[in-house]
Amino acid sequence: MKKPPKLPGMILMDAQRRLLPPLLPFLFFIVAATCHAGVWLGVIFVAEDIPSYTGGPGPVLAVLHLLTLGVMMATAIGAAIQLLPVATGLAHKSLLPARLLMWLFLPGVLCLTSGFMLTDQFLMSAGALLVTLALMVFLHIVTSMLWRATTLKLAVAHAWISMASLFGLLGLGVALVLDFDFAWLLDHQNTAAQHMVLAACGFMGFLAIGFGNILVPMFALSQSPSGKVGWVSWTFLVAGLVGVLAGLNFQLNALILIAAVVGLIGAALHIKTMVWCLQNGMRKKLGLSFVLIKGAWGMMLLSIALGAALILDLLGDQGPALFGFVLLFGWLLTYIKGMLQRIVPFLAAMNMSKRNHKPPRLSELAAGLPLKLHAVCHVLAIVLGAASIAVDQSVGLQAAGVIGFIGAASFVWFCFSVLQSYFSYHRTAAQD
């Protein structure tokens, strides 16, 4: 039987099965955007303690985890649960784990960060338990998809390292929280350093680089870069990560230094492939998002160099905080914000083609002003924040916090304006 005619803009058919209910990934993006504002507010209030911070529970650790869990992990979850099915062509076997994830993760982050803030062992332990459960569910969702994936071998290889790192960082995270009560770890600070390396470089770093291998050529309309260089970069990055962890574990500074150089080469090779995509892509005007992404690539190299300088004891008392700030705020947060401003409207638009109603253009989904404001404020806040930590100036760090908060609030405005367009589209479509 002949199918009824289909109108442009209304047909997604089988593809819809790979799209989650849109509010599920969006909830994680809204959480990330809101926590981003919370992080900069936190920076204002703990500015005096940040330059000399070397570890331990308290408000600084709370702000740090609001950033790593509330912003970075929430973004990773929202992006992975929706982009992986689209990229691999595989559907979620069930939506239950993704829904369960939401109910475990959000209270877990609230509980854990409150526990750190108040140095309350019960809240810390309960939060660690909930977050660990949530992230084990996330691990299950992602690995069950990676296991079935037959394409995108390089990106999948990055994702496997990311997931292995997540498994490791969760184990160390629980051990660290319990150590506040039982003091059972031989070296709390060393374990915390391994936890941070696994989280920032292993989990988020590999996930960001893996997604970058797909998203950057897509946005730039470029051929995929050389697979050989990609695999060499992956090998160097894995060797660097393993070397740093082994060096920390056995307290071998020489090994950490060698591993940092190896990681730096791996990162440089990855950036080289990405720059090749931008130079050879057909789309040259990539907008503000790529200003942030390019800046983040520079910060990735700088953070590894700072890590090496920290081991050589060249950074003074502010070294650990400066390294942490450049790594987390400079590289990962900047990269995430650059990618999110492309992904959020894109995912919304993919879910606005269901009905007999023409979908809006990407450029019509949100106003441009919030993104401009966000980009300017973000760059200013990062530069001022890093400089203030380097010279131990808490006033400068507070100013960075205020500027960063204005930028983050603009990003929340951007996300809500996309959501507003989404709801407005579906309301109008329902009336037609």
Added chain:
Amino acid sequence: MTIEAQFGTDAKGRPRINTTGMEPPGPFVAIMGWIETHPDAPEVVVCLERDPVYLFPELTDINWAWDYLSEKPGAFELLLKRLPE
């Protein structure tokens, strides 16, 4: 081995891009790249292994529409059409 897009014409003489066997984002890049480099082309037929859900926001953005010609698991054929300004 890298599989590249095959460019040709279909039975009706319309330009046709076959992206079968390409890994993401290859099909997206091949199709959007073809549209960018053919600013006067009114339509193009595209063949893909997967339903190109990621393509639709970009097509809408440049004022193109799409119509399914055939859809089977692993083989989708769409007609992409430039809309009047």
